[in-house]
Amino acid sequence: MTNWIKFKPAKVGASVILDNTLYGGLMLSSGVFTLELLKSWDLDSSLQNVQTKFPIMYGNSIKFWGTVSLINHTMMPLMYRGVFTNACGVFWQVYISYMINNKVVISEIPENASLPV
Numbered sequence: 001m002t003n004w005i006k007f008k009p010a011k012v013g014a015s016v017i018l019d020n021t022l023y024g025g026l027m028l029s030s031g032v033f034t035l036e037l038l039k040s041w042d043l044d045s046s047l048q049n050v051q052t053k054f055p056i057m058y059g060n061s062i063k064f065w066g067t068v069s070l071i072n073h074t075m076m077p078l079m080y081r082g083v084f085t086n087a088c089g090v091f092w093q094v095y096i097s098y099m100i101n102n103k104v105v106i107s108e109i110p111e112n113a114s115l116p117v
Contacts, residue, residue: 016069020062028061029054035100057099064092 032054036046068088076084 016066016073019069020066024061024065025058028058031096032057032100039100053099057096060095061092064088064095 029050033046033050036049037043040046040049065088068085072081072084
């Protein structure tokens with residue numbers, strides 16, 4: 001099956017960019033908001049937590065899933081792609097859980113932290 005699937009850099013690049021910017025941001029923001037709302041049952045604090053945590057998480061999401069996607073589409077054999085993506089997803093969920101369950105204070109963010117522009 002891997003013989004007929006050829007690597008097309010433009011298609012993979014466009015897929016990675018669209019997936020990480022549009023779909024990734026929408027899913028991450030809605031997921032974080034829902035989990036924050038379920039945790040506190042307070043709409044205002046949930047929105048404030050999302051506004052504080054989302055830029056950091058979104059920047060890390062682009063870096064993490066962009067790298068995972070490029071490795072998956074360029075180096076991973078077809079039969080291992082699902083396993084590789086799911087294994088990476090476990091680590092991503094650990095990170096999401098850590099970020100949601102810990103307080104992030106703006107003053108603790110370093111000046112040179114990489115945030116999406």
